[in-house]
Amino acid sequence: MERVRARDAAAFETLYDEYHRLVYGLALRVLADPGAAEDVTQAVFLKIWDNPALFRGGNFGGWIARVTRNRALDVVRSRAVRVQEDVPESLPVDESLEETVIANLDGARVRDALERLPREQREAIELGFFGGATQEDIARETGTPLGTVKTRIRMGLRKLRNVLEGVVTV
């Protein structure tokens, strides 16, 4: 990222090659529209090129995934790519080796780990993350008490983390 900040096109191309599958795949999963997913991918990468200071450190894969998800959900809600000046970001957290390891897993291995979760936990997580549904939306849509939805999300994420740690240490 240092070289991207210095306007190095070759460094940016390396960044694109490394992360475009994550960005495009995630946008496609949220939008279910290849053309719109490409628009989001282009918007995300060009936003990084135009303002690399938006990334303030930590795990880059996790950060660009959150940026992409938010941008794609924004498109779902407005059905138009809206270029925002501020990129939504969660609280900055300390860089953890564990997150790096998990983020370095490829999509196929993570999909396998998700498959191992109980169906209702996986469903709650996927509705929340890819569908942009709030936990209240999920409770309403699935006819499940809100407290149960909260538990499913928390337990599902914990199990996913444990399964992935198992994958990493095998």
Place this chain on the structure above:
Amino acid sequence: MSAHEELLDNVAAYALGALPPSDAAGVERHLRTCAECRREYESLRPAVTAVAYSAEACETAESGAAVASPLLKSRIMRKVRAEAAPRRLAPPAWPAYLAAAACLALATVTGLQNLSLNDRLNRERAQTTQQVKELADLAAPDSKRMPFHHGEVVMHGPRLYIAMHDMPMPPRGKVYQAWTLAKGAKRVAPSMTFMPKASGTTLVALPEAATTLAAVAISVEPEGGSLQPTSKPIALVAL
């Protein structure tokens, strides 16, 4: 349930991005001051990142995930390259043979003292013009250079040169010979024969038009040259 317990209960949904904005703002404020909730958040966030990676597009057909069009990368990189900082290019290396070729112009001129003044001037002009043209071709930034062990083949427009340095003398009774392979041809055709200069630097301008050729080769042949190669090529360069 205390306020803390209620907020802790929402940390997982916050990490997943499944809280309405007003609730998310409350959890975010709380996370800045509550170590326990912060630990819960930091322990769950890697799993959320993993959920994102589960959607990563993959090249294999079995995954069912498509990849973005290569044209997307072209579009993005076109804009990026247009705005990129200019690259600091190292000054182009001045090949040894090129410096030698420049010196050759002087050496040739000083060897003409036995001719009449007019002859000397005319030959000097013709040779200098030719050498300036060759130097311009060799030094042109858009010339195409294809290296081989003892030098390189240089192509500039239709003109083609073999530039060699540290080229050993061939065995007694032998010469070097260039061969050209025309596009679509199956056999090479004989071209010029030549000997290295004492310095080991040799510049040969081939008479063939580079644009009609697919490859150039060099072999060691008997004096006078051959109609077909009689030895294994010491260089073979595809154009």
